Amino acid sequence: MTDRVAEARAPEDWRPSAVQRERDEWRRRRTLRSAVIAAGSTLLLLGAIGGAVVSSPGWERVQETYFDWDKAVSSFPAVLEGLWLNIRVMIVCWILILVLSLTVAIVRTLRGPVAFPLRLLGTAYVDVFRGLPLLLVIFLLGFGGPALGLSGVPTSSLFWGCSALVLSYSAYVAEVFRAGIESVHPSQRLAGRSLGLSYSQTLRHVVLPQAWRRVIPPLMNDLVSLQKDSGLIAVLGVTDAIRAAQIETALDFNYTPYVVAGVLFCCLTIPMARLTDRYARKKGYHGAGGHL
Numbered sequence: 001m002t003d004r005v006a007e008a009r010a011p012e013d014w015r016p017s018a019v020q021r022e023r024d025e026w027r028r029r030r031t032l033r034s035a036v037i038a039a040g041s042t043l044l045l046l047g048a049i050g051g052a053v054v055s056s057p058g059w060e061r062v063q064e065t066y067f068d069w070d071k072a073v074s075s076f077p078a079v080l081e082g083l084w085l086n087i088r089v090m091i092v093c094w095i096l097i098l099v100l101s102l103t104v105a106i107v108r109t110l111r112g113p114v115a116f117p118l119r120l121l122g123t124a125y126v127d128v129f130r131g132l133p134l135l136l137v138i139f140l141l142g143f144g145g146p147a148l149g150l151s152g153v154p155t156s157s158l159f160w161g162c163s164a165l166v167l168s169y170s171a172y173v174a175e176v177f178r179a180g181i182e183s184v185h186p187s188q189r190l191a192g193r194s195l196g197l198s199y200s201q202t203l204r205h206v207v208l209p210q211a212w213r214r215v216i217p218p219l220m221n222d223l224v225s226l227q228k229d230s231g232l233i234a235v236l237g238v239t240d241a242i243r244a245a246q247i248e249t250a251l252d253f254n255y256t257p258y259v260v261a262g263v264l265f266c267c268l269t270i271p272m273a274r275l276t277d278r279y280a281r282k283k284g285y286h287g288a289g290g291h292l
Contacts, residue, residue, distance in 0.1 A: 064254075065254060065255050065256070066255050066256055066258075066259055067256060067259065068254055068256045071248075071252075071254045071256040071257065072256050072257075072259070072260050074248075075244075075245065075248040075256065075257040075260055076260055078244045078245075078247070078248055078257075079241050079244045079245050079248070079257055079260050079261050079264060080241075080264065081244065082239055082240045082241035082242070082243060082244035082245070082261075083240070083241040083261070083264050083265075083268075085238070085239070085240045085241070086227075086230045086231060086240045086241050086265075087268070089158075089161075089162055089165070089230045089233065089240070090223075090226055090227050090230045092162065093162050093165045093166050093169070093226065093230070094223060094226060096166045096170075097165075097166055097169045097170050097173055097222075097226070098173070098219075100166060100167075100170040100174075101169075101170040101171075101172075101173035101174040101176075101177055102174075102177050104122045104125060104126065104170065104171075104174035104177075105174045105175075105176075105177035105178040105181060106177075106181070106203065107119065107121070107122040108122040108123060108126070108174070108178050109178060109181050109182065122174070125171060125174075126171045126174055126175060128171075129167055129168050129170070129171035130171045130172060130175075132168070134164070134165070134168045134229060134232060135232055135235070137164040137167065137168050138161055138164040138165075138232055138233065138235060138236065139235070140164075141160045141161075141163055141164045141167075142157055142160045142161055142164065142233075142235070142236040143236075145159075145160040145163065146160065157233070157236035157237055157238050158233065158236075158238050160236070161232075161233030161236050161238055162233070164233075165226065165229065165230065165232075165233070169222065169225075169226060169229075172222060173219065173222055176215050176218045176219060176222065177211065177215060179215070180211035180212065180214045180215035181207060181208070181211045183211065183214055184206075184207050184210045184211055188206050188207060188210065189202055189206065189207060191206070192205070192206040192207075216279065217276060217279060217280040220272070220275070220276040220279065221273075221276055223272065224269050224272045224273050224276065227265070227268050227269050227272065228265060228269055231261075231265065234246070241261045241264060241265070242258075242261055244257070244261075245257035245258045245260065245261040246258075
């Protein structure tokens with residue numbers, strides 16, 4: 001009994017050896033030295049770039065036109081209100097994109113000759129909307145959609161702009177989902193069927209959970225891209241952050257509101273991008289990339 005107590009307490013009494021402490025101290029010094037060198041080189045580079053910009057002949061004019069603090073403060077509320085619309089558009093569109101793209105991906109992975117028309121339709125959809133520039137899709141739907149006069153379908157520019165985002169992004173995200181589904185080894189499907197699961201049950205309980213974990217990093221990349229591209233609906237006259245900045249700029253032809261909008265978008269996208277990179281490193285992800 002005494003020996004067992006001593007063994008249980010042994011880990012608490014453990015102390016690193018002198019050699020181990022020396023190694024740990026060396027690692028700390030090396031880390032500190034690397035951090036100091038990195039900070040110094042970064043400050044040197046930023047200082048060189050800043051000095052070149054500030055010493056340029058047109059810097060005073062650029063400063064007045066793009067970095068006017070008073071203009072930034074006065075335009076901030078309007079641009080921030082427009083950004084809130086961008087955030088709502090991004091959230092709603094992302095939910096619809098996940099649903100539509102997963103449906104298309106499942107259709108494209110169906111087997112058998114009976115499902116050939118569905119596979120052909122899914123392939124055509126992906127090829128067309130991946131081939132069309134997003135801005136062109138927004139123009140086509142934003143101006144052509146309301147002209148159709150469809151019963152029960154909104155005619156607002158916001159609706160058709162969001163529709164363009166959903167249709168275009170779903171084509172890319174569908175390929176991400178399809179790659180994830182096809183990366184699951186066929187033995188997983190066979191194992192599910194051998195347990196008496198139907199095709200749909202195997203897909204739901206065996207294949208999709210594994211595929212979902214594998215495609216999270218590229219999906220997060222697509223979400224970052226959608227955050228930025230949500231500003232493209234401004235070309236239809238929707239008052240989002242970019243359109244609000246344009247309105248504020250038109251008052252006195254000072255372009256500082258565009259800088260304000262850019263900073264706000266960076267405050268959204270940069271943390272999400274860093275979170276994506278951290279998650280990918282944590283999971284050791286080396287799969288196909290997303291749409292950026």
